Amino acid sequence: MARNPVTWLGSPTFPKAAKAALNDTQLRQNLRKATGTIRERRAAAVTEMTDWEQLRVAGEQIKDDVLARLDTLLVELEESVTARGGVVHWARDAEEANRIVLDLCRQENASEVVKVKSMATAEIGLNEALEAGGVQAIETDLAELIVQLGDDRPSHILVPAIHRNRSEIREIFQRRMGVELSDEPADLAEAARVYLREKFLTTKVAISGANFAVADTGSIVVLESEGNGRMCLTLPETLITVMGIEKLVPTWQDLEVFLQLLPRSSTAERMNPYTSVWTGVTPGDGPQSFHLVLIDNGRTATLHDSVGRQALRCIRCSACLNVCPVYERTGGQSYGSVYPGPIGAILTPQLVGDMHDPQAASLPYASSLCGACFEVCPVRIDIPSVLTHLRAEAVEAKGRTAESVAMAAAAWVFAEASRYEKAQKAGSLARFFAKDGRITSLPWPGSKWTSSRDVPAPPAESFRSWWRKNRCQK
Amino acid sequence: MKVALFATCLTDTFFPSTARAVVRLLERLGCSVEFPLDQTCCGQMHFNTGYRENAKPLARKYADVFSGYDYVVAPSGSCAGMVREIHPTLGASPPRTFELAEFLVDVLGVTDVGAWFPHRVTYHPTCHSLRMLGVGDKPLALLRAVKALDLVELPDSTQCCGFGGTFAVKNAETSTAMLADKMRCVLDTGAEVLSAGDNSCLMHIGGGLSRLRAGVRSVHLAEILASTEEDPWRATP
Numbered sequence: 001m002a003r004n005p006v007t008w009l010g011s012p013t014f015p016k017a018a019k020a021a022l023n024d025t026q027l028r029q030n031l032r033k034a035t036g037t038i039r040e041r042r043a044a045a046v047t048e049m050t051d052w053e054q055l056r057v058a059g060e061q062i063k064d065d066v067l068a069r070l071d072t073l074l075v076e077l078e079e080s081v082t083a084r085g086g087v088v089h090w091a092r093d094a095e096e097a098n099r100i101v102l103d104l105c106r107q108e109n110a111s112e113v114v115k116v117k118s119m120a121t122a123e124i125g126l127n128e129a130l131e132a133g134g135v136q137a138i139e140t141d142l143a144e145l146i147v148q149l150g151d152d153r154p155s156h157i158l159v160p161a162i163h164r165n166r167s168e169i170r171e172i173f174q175r176r177m178g179v180e181l182s183d184e185p186a187d188l189a190e191a192a193r194v195y196l197r198e199k200f201l202t203t204k205v206a207i208s209g210a211n212f213a214v215a216d217t218g219s220i221v222v223l224e225s226e227g228n229g230r231m232c233l234t235l236p237e238t239l240i241t242v243m244g245i246e247k248l249v250p251t252w253q254d255l256e257v258f259l260q261l262l263p264r265s266s267t268a269e270r271m272n273p274y275t276s277v278w279t280g281v282t283p284g285d286g287p288q289s290f291h292l293v294l295i296d297n298g299r300t301a302t303l304h305d306s307v308g309r310q311a312l313r314c315i316r317c318s319a320c321l322n323v324c325p326v327y328e329r330t331g332g333q334s335y336g337s338v339y340p341g342p343i344g345a346i347l348t349p350q351l352v353g354d355m356h357d358p359q360a361a362s363l364p365y366a367s368s369l370c371g372a373c374f375e376v377c378p379v380r381i382d383i384p385s386v387l388t389h390l391r392a393e394a395v396e397a398k399g400r401t402a403e404s405v406a407m408a409a410a411a412w413v414f415a416e417a418s419r420y421e422k423a424q425k426a427g428s429l430a431r432f433f434a435k436d437g438r439i440t441s442l443p444w445p446g447s448k449w450t451s452s453r454d455v456p457a458p459p460a461e462s463f464r465s466w467w468r469k470n471r472c473q474k
Numbered sequence: 475m476k477v478a479l480f481a482t483c484l485t486d487t488f489f490p491s492t493a494r495a496v497v498r499l500l501e502r503l504g505c506s507v508e509f510p511l512d513q514t515c516c517g518q519m520h521f522n523t524g525y526r527e528n529a530k531p532l533a534r535k536y537a538d539v540f541s542g543y544d545y546v547v548a549p550s551g552s553c554a555g556m557v558r559e560i561h562p563t564l565g566a567s568p569p570r571t572f573e574l575a576e577f578l579v580d581v582l583g584v585t586d587v588g589a590w591f592p593h594r595v596t597y598h599p600t601c602h603s604l605r606m607l608g609v610g611d612k613p614l615a616l617l618r619a620v621k622a623l624d625l626v627e628l629p630d631s632t633q634c635c636g637f638g639g640t641f642a643v644k645n646a647e648t649s650t651a652m653l654a655d656k657m658r659c660v661l662d663t664g665a666e667v668l669s670a671g672d673n674s675c676l677m678h679i680g681g682g683l684s685r686l687r688a689g690v691r692s693v694h695l696a697e698i699l700a701s702t703e704e705d706p707w708r709a710t711p
Contacts, residue, residue, distance in 0.1 A: 368601070370638070371605035391522070449646070455681060463486045463487075463494065466490055
């Protein structure tokens with residue numbers, strides 16, 4: 001089987017990638033500013049809703065119901081889309097999906113396609129696959145365009161160029177568009193508009209993802225805030241939508257919940273600016289040919305795991321990234337995947353499906369388990385619980401290691417109070433290495449701690465020994 | 475009221491003054507405190523690092539050691555969280571276990587525990603107390619009632635300090651970056667004492683402050699609440 005392109009080939013493990021990213025002071029500054037702003041705005045947008053917790057529960061329940069009935073709902077969706085003049089394609093993995101899309105582009109004799117921002121197509125590496133097949137994909141979302149023109153990689157689900165500031169964006173635009181620009185946001189946006197407008201008007205094929213697909217009507221929903229999506233979804237002759245199989249909602253009415261949850265969680269907006277909905281093909285209006293490519297790419301395997309499957313509830317809002325103290329400092333590229341942050345740490349390894357892959361196995365450890373992600377998740381994914389669950393899988397896959405031997409030894413010591421007490425007494429001798437009540441340097445692996453933190457000198461008397469002396473005479 | 479103290483392995487070994495303070499405080503409030511000597515560790519490090527199987531016998535042992543007590547009190551939000559939220563998923567049925575501030579406010583129904591602590595203090599709420607147990611501002615209510623204590627608000631208080639158990643060594647650089655920001659917030663307050671309800675977080679932030687010779691001491695909430703005008707808190711060397 002081909003490797004899953006959800007992780008980037010050759011990415012180092014998380015601690016190694018993070019170490020490099022932490023040294024990038026510009027990145028740190030950009031991320032601190034951007035995540036801090038969006039964090040505050042989201043909190044305000046959510047606090048004003050009196051029924052936010054009920055909405056979260058509703059979102060969780062609808063998504064859980066979808067996952068439980070996915071087999072029948074997908075068939076229902078296929079029937080609804082087909083009945084309205086669309087064509088449904090099924091893809092087991094990235095390779096199959098990319099081939100289907102490339103074949104469709106070739107049928108239309110397209111050498112260029114415009115794209116609406118889409119996580120599914122990023123996950124399967126569609127742009128690279130199209131390029132290899134002689135088709136150029138043009139990203140039309142502003143942040144996605146910045147990443148594409150900068151020959152860069154995305155670092156955030158919603159704002160893939162969040163790691164760039166405006167002077168860096170100016171430099172990329174000047175270099176790639178051949179124009180003189182200031183670093184004023186209005187100037188930069190205007191340059192992108194001029195660059196993209198011609199593409200919208202001349203390109204015959206558009207490719208999109210989907211935020212939601214309504215099983216009973218066959219309607220597809222895309223939320224965006226720039227209007228670029230609306231252009232792509234209405235002007236071209238052919239529209240190809242690539243969607244993960246978990247993006248379903250059963251009925252039209254279910255959208256009510258998610259159209260409240262998603263904008264407030266992602267962009268901190270009360271209402272989403274551009275919400276496009278289409279159902280199959282409408283003669284004389286919009287694309288006259290519509291293809292829906294449903295991708296599995298590790299999702300069915302994820303569904304098998306009763307703890308891990310909740311990751312499939314994700315609606316890609318990015319709230320967990322914005323509140324994550326790890327993400328804020330390491331940035332998204334350290335996760336080596338289009339899905340960074342807390343959701344990436346639980347989704348990516350499951351889509352890869354192989355805990356023997358050291359990069360994927362390092363992701364569930366990229367968290368201090370502080371729980372801020374779970375607190376903000378609009379569909380109540382208990383990310384900390386999935387993280388510890390996946391850590392257990394990583395440990396199992398690794399087998400016997402120095403760490404597993406040390407952990408087993410510690411568990412053996414803790415199993416009996418007498419052993420524990422002996423270890424405590426032996427350990428307390430370390431106080432003789434302390435100066436001024438602190439130990440400033442330990443041998444490996446303790447050096448990982450003392451590289452930046454002192455250790456308090458162990459006291460001469462543990463609490464239990466004090467208790468025994470002072471309270472046990474009776 | 476008969477209460478069992480779960481000291482936690484970290485506090486028992488490294489911070490005995492905290493456990494002694496819990497005993498003193500609870501006895502002052504009329505509780506009869508017992509310390510079952512068979513207790514060891516709740517298994518949090520094992521579980522959180524992925525060694526679930528190693529954690530299972532420790533969860534069962536905890537339930538055995540503390541069975542028969544109406545209340546178990548731990549001076550740690552993360553260990554109390556481990557027992558309450560995780561032990562049942564490991565096939566153990568632990569007795570009712572409370573983090574100290576919860577026990578004082580919810581069970582004993584007190585916020586003014588008669589403490590005296592003439593220092594400028596800032597409080598870090600610790601992630602597991604905050605998000606796993608939902609302790610909320612109970613510790614702050616307790617601190618506000620302490621006589622002579624000057625409580626200053628910690629900026630960005632709900633941000634993790636970067637400890638995270640083995641995270642602090644497995645991702646040492648990221649952990650240190652989080653710690654640096656936490657220390658900056660602590661120093662910005664001008665407090666001379668940093669307090670929290672968990673010695674693991676305090677060992678982390680305190681270890682960083684100690685390395686910087688920052689002149690801020692970390693003191694567990696229990697030690698502040700145990701301190702009185704007649705018998706005031708003294709720094710243990």
